[in-house]
Amino acid sequence: MTVSSMASGKPDFLRLSLYRAVWRWHFFAGLLVIPFMLNLAVTGSLYLFKDEIGNTIFAYRNVVQPRGGTLAPSLLTGNAMAAVPGSKALRYQSPGVKTQSARVTVGTPAGNVVVFVDPYSGAVLDKVGEQEEFNWVVRKIHSLEYFGLAFNRIVEAVGGLALVLVITGIYLWWPRKQTGGVISVRGTPDRRVFWRDLHAVTGAGAGALIFFLAISGMPWSGYWGDKLNTTLATNGLGYPAQLWDNVPLSKLQTKQVLGISGWTVENASVPVSQAAGTPVGLDQIVASANALGMAPGFEVSLPSCKGGVYTAAVFPGDTMQQRTIHFDQYSGKPLIDIKFSDYGTGAKAVELGISLHQGQYWGLANQLAMLATCLAIILASVSAVIMWWKRRPSGRLGVPPMPQQQSVFACLTLIILAFGIVFPLTGFAILAMLVLDQLITRIPSPLQRVFS
Known part of the structure; x- marks a missing residue:
């Protein structure tokens, strides 16, 4: 090979190495987060329409017929406590609209109970354990807090990895003279290229909104969100x-x-x-x-x-x-x-992001936009699994090959780890994934074949 041909081939060689490095990290991030992303998308879709669900499926306790004036809150609270003997009133929520029931949360030795009361007649419509109420359960499963603090921390790491997925995914999707897979889907469902294109087009089309959902959900995370809250408050921005x-x-x-x-x-x-x-x-x-x-x-x-x-x-x-x-x-x-x-400015931005995230700010349009994003996450996740299943060699995971120019992979890894510094729990997940990858790659064992 002549010096000129080597020089002309070097940019292509580096581009291929970078592509493989990004693909490898995209694969690793997806491998970790897909089950959690599916949970976030499904429970998030339900929570977007919590009011609609409450006014239909649970209309018997949430919807009332207006008739005259409402009774005094103290009377409604007293009726709620009478419905749960030995309880103590903790919170009273006034009806948001005339057709809505009042809610009284009472405390008992066995736990809190939410009592739904007709504000016009004072009749108790229903009572349910606070931790059994539909929206409470959906919200806690969404954050995995339902299963304990450790699982809630996992969701925080997943949020950061979702940002990595979007950024690396956009790079992999970026047009490179291909005739399909940019805005169109090639082939039929029996071919891997169909699922590859469906995954790429869906991810690219909804990438910005997925990124927004991930970043706007991070303030609610236990560790990073708490640190952000403290930082803003300390600096006059909360x-x-x-x-x-x-x-x-x-x-x-x-x-x-x-x-x-x-x-x-x-x-x-x-x-x-x-x-x-x-x-x-x-x-x-x-x-x-x-x-x-x-x-x-x-x-x-x-x-x-x-x-x-x-x-x-x-x-x-x-x-x-x-x-x-x-x-x-x-x-x-x-x-x-x-x-x-x-x-402060920071708090206003976060609160607006949370409101948009929950589909509340612009009414139905906001709900539908966030629902479409959740459905895109589900489609991208399912298509990724099918694409991987069709691509992987029998009995192996089919991890994308390590780039020949390993310095490229090392540089990309440093950039991703720097991102992990901003989101520490994501950084720990990335570091653990990197250590495992290097151990399997460098130490001869049966796992090398499985992970290849």
Whole structure:
């Protein structure tokens, strides 16, 4: 080979090595996350339509017929406690619309129970364990928190790997003079190229939205999300910490007193009631929250001790109406009143991302866009498995070959590990995957054939 031919062939050789390196990492990331991505897509699709499901399948407890005025919250709460003997009222949620029931969460030694009450007649419509309520179960399975902290951390790592999948997938899809597989699908379902093209076109078409779902879901993750929340709050980009400066604080966090708290304020401390005497009661607090202009459907947590406060909060689809107010239980005076407009720039961006992620901000259009993305994730995952199954040699995993120019793979690995520094749990997963790959590749064993 002449010097000129070697020089002209080197760029192609490097491009092939880079392609194989990206393909190998794309394969590894997909191998780890596909089962979890399927879970996220299916449960996410259900949660997008939680209100519609609640008003149809569970209409018997969620939907009521308006007739006259509503009864006092204290009366509804009393009826709920009577339906669960020996219970104590923890939270009251006012109806968001006239056709919606009120919800009262009561505590028992066996666990919390959600009681659905008709706000017009006071009749108890249904009661269910808080951890058995449909939306609670779907949400907890979505985050895998239902199965424990360790599984929840796995989802956090999966979120970061999903970002890797999208970026490497776009590189592999990028047109390289091929006649198909860019916006069209070649072949028929009995051929591997059909599934390859279906996977590539689906992933590329929905790549930006999949990336958005992954990055907007990360703030809810246990480790990274908590660190981001703390960082924003410390730097004046989260909730306005100065509102807490002159108020005595308890050791409780907002997320510990509410059923569902907003991301920005979930770690904020709950204040302590400063007055003394006779508590003003739930009815006055609900009336005060209404008078202060809280959006309908707000939840009120009741004081749990003599120094406790009433906390009224609402986190609707319209993020601009988010609000949390802590009331002194004796004077009824608002101790802390925080609105969306009080949030820092970072918190506003995160809350908007979460609202879009949950399909709440733009109504049905938002729901359908996120549903289409979930369906694309399912299609891309299923087509990836079928494509791999058709491609793999018998009895082997069919891992894409290591690039001949191994320095290319090493450089790409360093870049991905740098990404892992931003998302530490993802970084640990990548590092573990890299170590396993190198051990199998370099140490002779039967696993070398299986992984080839």
